[in-house]
Amino acid sequence: MSRVVYAPAAEEDLVGIAAYIALDKPVAARKWVAEIRDTCDTLATQPQMGELREGFGVSGCRSFSVGNHVIFFRAADDGIEVARIIHGGRDMRDL
Numbered sequence: 001m002s003r004v005v006y007a008p009a010a011e012e013d014l015v016g017i018a019a020y021i022a023l024d025k026p027v028a029a030r031k032w033v034a035e036i037r038d039t040c041d042t043l044a045t046q047p048q049m050g051e052l053r054e055g056f057g058v059s060g061c062r063s064f065s066v067g068n069h070v071i072f073f074r075a076a077d078d079g080i081e082v083a084r085i086i087h088g089g090r091d092m093r094d095l
Contacts, residue, residue, distance in 0.1 A: 002044035002079040004037075013085040017069065032067070039066045040073070040082055047075035058083070 006014075014033055021029035043049055043064055050064035053072070060074040065088065072084045 002041075004040045004044045004079055005076065005081045006040075007081065007083050010082040010085050017085065017087075036066055036069060036071070036085060039064065040071060040080065043071065043073060044079035047073075047080050
């Protein structure tokens with residue numbers, strides 16, 4: 001079975017996403033985080049999906065959008081490693 005390893009920064013991103021959405025819609029926040037995690041599970045089975053991001057300084061870095069968020073990951077031996085999950089409106093150069 002393919003697995004997903006979340007970097008500490010990615011886990012913090014998920015907590016922040018959930019906290020922000022939960023300010024107005026707690027149920028939606030849980031559903032949205034579940035949707036992001038489900039997408040990561042799918043990416044783990046097909047780690048060549050998404051756009052190759054050569055300019056990020058990480059060999060094999062890819063990105064995949066889910067809603068307004070972008071998942072940054074790379075293939076691992078048995079799945080993927082998720083580095084960050086960022087709102088698409090943020091300036092990626094500052095991260």
